Amino acid sequence: MDDQAFRKAMGRFATGVTVITTSIDGVTHGMTASAFMSVSLNPKLVLVSIGDKARMLGKIKESGKFAVNILTEDQKDMSMYFAGQIKEERDIDFEWIEDMPVLRSSVATIICDVYQAHEAGDHTLFIGEVKYLRSMDAEPLLFYSGKYRKFDKAEA
Ligand code: FAD
Ligand code: NAD
Known part of the structure; x- marks a missing residue:
């Protein structure tokens, strides 16, 4: 099957956008990800899917924890930056919660310990057990068809 046909079809699934963050001995790392979902209420589990080539993969394996920062419509710039699409080094002013770096002013912040990791093709699925969360009223950034x-806000 053609890669482009796969991407085109998968891109028809509208998602929000997150920046996944983690830290090893106080050194932070962030990466944009749309492959995020809620998994279980009891226990409270969420899932992120991280590609084999992403530096984030080794970082989460080492730290054993990650934060999911769900972006607001004002944070498109953050999404592009943490996807490596803005070629400049920035000094990100992370907020620290539970010894984890998180983005300020996100729609929601979810901090997890890795509960399970499953290799699936060229990605690893990290299921995280939620240790902390907060959410606020703000409009989310959406991603659809690239x-x-x-x-x-109109109801369907
Ligand atoms: P790098 O390429 O190393 O880092 C990304 C950028 O963030 C670099 O510019 C780096 O300098 C900067 N950066 C990182 N940490 C810091 C820090 N602490 N301080 C300052 N700057 C920092 N890939 C997936 O695997 N899964 C997905 O679900 C996914 N969804 C995506 C959704 C969208 C909308 C987009 C645009 C991309 C998505 N990607 C996804 C691709 C992924 O975001 C990129 O491939 C990313 O560059 C790979 O991350 P990396 O860990 O290798 O980070
Ligand atoms: P695109 O046409 O590359 O992707 C369209 C859709 O295909 C995405 O929304 C995603 O659902 C899926 N997809 C893309 N690359 C994938 C991959 N390597 N593994 C699994 N699913 C994948 O264009 P775009 O949406 O503009 O993406 C921009 C960049 O971000 C590309 O480099 C893309 O590979 C990457 N991306 C990766 C993932 C992922 O790894 N899960 C998800 C979204 C985007």
């Missing part, structure tokens, strides 16, 4: 979108 483009960033804004949320229309």
Whole structure:
């Protein structure tokens, strides 16, 4: 099957956008990810999918924890930056919660310990047990068919 056909079809699934963050001995790392889902209520589990080539893969394996920062519509720049699409070094002013670096002003912040890791093809699925979370009223950044979108609050 053609890669492009796969990407085109998968891109038809509208998602939010997250930046996954972690830290090893106080050294932070962040990466943009749309492959995020809620998994279980009891215990409270979420899942992120990290590609084999991402530096984040080794970082989460080493730290055993990660944070999911769900982006607001004002954080498109953060999404592009943490996807390596803005070629400049930035000094990110992370907020620290539970010894984890998180982005300020996200729609939601979810801090997890790795509960299970499953290799699946060229990605690793990290299931995280939620240790801390907060959310706020803000409009989310959306991603659909390879483009960033804004949320229309009208009910279907
Ligand atoms: P790097 O390429 O090493 O880092 C990304 C950028 O962030 C670099 O510019 C780096 O300098 C900067 N950076 C990182 N940490 C810090 C820090 N502490 N302080 C300052 N700057 C820092 N890939 C997946 O595997 N799964 C997905 O679900 C996924 N979803 C995506 C969704 C979207 C909308 C986009 C645009 C990309 C997605 N990607 C996904 C691709 C992924 O974001 C990129 O391939 C990413 O560059 C790989 O991350 P990395 O860990 O190798 O980070
Ligand atoms: P795209 O056409 O490459 O991707 C469209 C859709 O295909 C994505 O929204 C995602 O659902 C899926 N996809 C893309 N690359 C994938 C991969 N390596 N593994 C599994 N699913 C994948 O264009 P785009 O949406 O503009 O993406 C921009 C960049 O971000 C690309 O380099 C893409 O590979 C990467 N990305 C990776 C993932 C992922 O690894 N799960 C998800 C989204 C985007």
